[in-house]
Each structure stands twice: as C-alpha cells, then as structure tokens.
Amino acid sequence: MSDAVLVEEDGGVLVITINRPEAKNAINGDVAKGVGAALDLLDSRKDLAVGIITGAGGTFCSGMDLKGFLTGELPFTPERGFAGIVQKPPATPLIAAVEGYALAGGCEIALSADMIVASSAAKFGLPEPKRGLVAAAGGLMRLPKRIPFHIAMEMALTGDFYGTEQLAAFGLINRIAEPGKALETAKELAAKIAENAPLALAATKKIIVESAEWSTAEMWDKQGEISNPIFGSKDAQEGPRAFAEKRKPNWSGE
Structure with missing residues (x-):
C-alpha cells in the first residue's frame, strides 16, 4: 500500500x-x-x-x-x-x-x-x-x-x-x-x-442494502438466506452465553 x-x-x-x-x-x-x-x-x-x-x-x-x-x-x-x-x-x-x-x-x-x-x-x-x-x-x-x-x-x-x-x-x-x-x-x-458480533454486523448491513431491491413475495426468503447462517454460528452461541454469565462476549467471527 x-x-x-x-x-x-x-x-x-x-x-x-x-x-x-x-x-x-x-x-x-x-x-x-x-x-x-x-x-x-x-x-x-x-x-x-x-x-x-x-x-x-x-x-x-x-x-x-x-x-x-x-x-x-x-x-x-x-x-x-x-x-x-x-x-x-x-x-x-x-x-x-x-x-x-x-x-x-x-x-x-x-x-x-x-x-x-x-x-x-x-x-x-x-x-x-x-x-x-x-x-x-x-x-x-x-x-x-x-x-x-x-x-x-x-x-x-x-x-x-x-x-x-x-x-x-x-x-x-x-x-x-x-x-x-x-x-x-x-x-x-x-x-x-x-462491540457487536462482526458476522451479525455484516449480515445486517447486507439485508438493509439489498432489501431495497426485493419484492414483497421474495423478501422473507432473501432475508433468510443471509440471516439463517448467522443463527448457526459460534458467535450466536457466544452472545447468549455471555449475557447469561453477565460478561462481555468474545466474538470469534465464526
């Protein structure tokens, strides 16, 4: 650079x-x-x-x-x-x-x-x-x-x-x-x-940006394609665990 x-x-x-x-x-x-x-x-x-x-x-x-x-x-x-x-x-x-x-x-x-x-x-x-x-x-x-x-x-x-x-x-x-x-x-x-999970941030941005072009008929499926993998991530387990243990989450980006 x-x-x-x-x-x-x-x-x-x-x-x-x-x-x-x-x-x-x-x-x-x-x-x-x-x-x-x-x-x-x-x-x-x-x-x-x-x-x-x-x-x-x-x-x-x-x-x-x-x-x-x-x-x-x-x-x-x-x-x-x-x-x-x-x-x-x-x-x-x-x-x-x-x-x-x-x-x-x-x-x-x-x-x-x-x-x-x-x-x-x-x-x-x-x-x-x-x-x-x-x-x-x-x-x-x-x-x-x-x-x-x-x-x-x-x-x-x-x-x-x-x-x-x-x-x-x-x-x-x-x-x-x-x-x-x-x-x-x-x-x-x-x-x-x-402070928030990187995978969730990127998926959130993607949905906001791309949803402007989605029709009503397809928007839920399109959102699911982006959001569903996040719910299966390690960070999706870490977030609730950290909340329950009253500590800051340690995001892995995975």
Missing part, C-alpha cells in the same frame, strides 16, 4: 486515511489502489468489525485529480470502481469522517459509506456540471435515496456547496462534530458498533 493511503487498526476498527493533503486529497490511481486494498483487508479480517474512511490535513476529498485525468491517469480499480470504493463498497460497515470539503468524487465516496460523521464546518457538493462533467461515481444514484428528491436534484444541478447542518436536517449526517473532531467522533461511533 502506498503512502497515498494510510491504514491504522484501532480495537476492531480499521481507519483508512486518504493522504494527499497537498492536493486536497484528490483521487489519483495510487489512492484508488490504496483504498481498494484497504477495503479488501477490512473485508478479509474476522477481527475487524467496522471501517472509517477519512482524509488527511483537514479536508476529506476534493474529488478526482483533474490534472491526472488530463494526462490519462485512471483513478479507479477494476474491482471497486472510482477511488477503489464507489462500485463495490465493503461488506463490512463503513463510516465516513468528513472535515473540510467532500466535493464531487469526495462527496460520492462519503455517499458510498454507511454512515457519515461530519464537522460542523464541512461542505458537501457535486460541482461536476460547473466543469462540464457529470457526477458519475454514484452520487446521482445514491443522493436521491438519502435525501428528498427535490433537494437532491437542486444539489446536483446547481453544483453548489451545502453545509453539514443543512444536510443533517435532511437526514444525511449521523453525527455533527466540532471542527477537527470528526475522526474522533467517528471512532466513538465505530467503537459502539465494534
């Missing part, structure tokens, strides 16, 4: 940091490969229950590296798409910790996460039309599912920036942090999640 992406483990939480502060954490090929590799690691480890993606130097991500784009550099991976995430987010729950700007592809990375913790001073936006481009990294598809349709349409068509407080009112933000405290606040949320 290159220096463009830093990875740190913290008690069942994997913190992934886009590390190009001199370029406002713009996404180039190295970042895409690094994020993709970090998400592969997150999904492969039974002892990692949740991930956090953030940016170095007081900003989240300004989007695609336009200078790199003009020279033909490809800021995506074959497996996960733009930034190594937007077409295939991790199976493991993921929190975006946003300071400063989450613009264009940076906003789309945040929308690829399952939860967003943002500084009260953060700004979000899809300014691609101002540059003759289209927000084709998932923003136009995900945003109308997260906030009211007309607000999403305005945000996408104007290309203007929107503040944390405004977007929190529409339900897009899980926690608002003081400036400089987004990662700390995201870690607090991640720690609460990481």
Whole structure:
C-alpha cells in the first residue's frame, strides 16, 4: 500500500486515511489502489468489525485529480470502481469522517459509506456540471435515496456547496462534530458498533442494502438466506452465553 493511503487498526476498527493533503486529497490511481486494498483487508479480517474512511490535513476529498485525468491517469480499480470504493463498497460497515470539503468524487465516496460523521464546518457538493462533467461515481444514484428528491436534484444541478447542518436536517449526517473532531467522533461511533458480533454486523448491513431491491413475495426468503447462517454460528452461541454469565462476549467471527 502506498503512502497515498494510510491504514491504522484501532480495537476492531480499521481507519483508512486518504493522504494527499497537498492536493486536497484528490483521487489519483495510487489512492484508488490504496483504498481498494484497504477495503479488501477490512473485508478479509474476522477481527475487524467496522471501517472509517477519512482524509488527511483537514479536508476529506476534493474529488478526482483533474490534472491526472488530463494526462490519462485512471483513478479507479477494476474491482471497486472510482477511488477503489464507489462500485463495490465493503461488506463490512463503513463510516465516513468528513472535515473540510467532500466535493464531487469526495462527496460520492462519503455517499458510498454507511454512515457519515461530519464537522460542523464541512461542505458537501457535486460541482461536476460547473466543469462540464457529470457526477458519475454514484452520487446521482445514491443522493436521491438519502435525501428528498427535490433537494437532491437542486444539489446536483446547481453544483453548489451545502453545509453539514443543512444536510443533517435532511437526514444525511449521523453525527455533527466540532471542527477537527470528526475522526474522533467517528471512532466513538465505530467503537459502539465494534462491540457487536462482526458476522451479525455484516449480515445486517447486507439485508438493509439489498432489501431495497426485493419484492414483497421474495423478501422473507432473501432475508433468510443471509440471516439463517448467522443463527448457526459460534458467535450466536457466544452472545447468549455471555449475557447469561453477565460478561462481555468474545466474538470469534465464526
């Protein structure tokens, strides 16, 4: 993994940091490969229950590296798409910790996460039309599912920036942090999640994400395909046992 992406483990939480502060954490090929590799690691480890993606130097991500784009550099991976995430987010729950700007592809990375913790001073936006481009990294598809349709349409068509407080009112933000405290606040949320069983967390996320496409006739069977194996896991025995013995469970991820 290159220096463009830093990875740190913290008690069942994997913190992934886009590390190009001199370029406002713009996404180039190295970042895409690094994020993709970090998400592969997150999904492969039974002892990692949740991930956090953030940016170095007081900003989240300004989007695609336009200078790199003009020279033909490809800021995506074959497996996960733009930034190594937007077409295939991790199976493991993921929190975006946003300071400063989450613009264009940076906003789309945040929308690829399952939860967003943002500084009260953060700004979000899809300014691609101002540059003759289209927000084709998932923003136009995900945003109308997260906030009211007309607000999403305005945000996408104007290309203007929107503040944390405004977007929190529409339900897009899980926690608002003081400036400089987004990662700390995201870690607090991640720690609460990481207390739970990793297999159950991944199955819960999968059901929530995929059930949007299920018909009424198939939804119970589809849910059962995902949830039934969890009830036969070692962790499903450990949880009730720990409760009965009044102790914290020791999850094995099995």
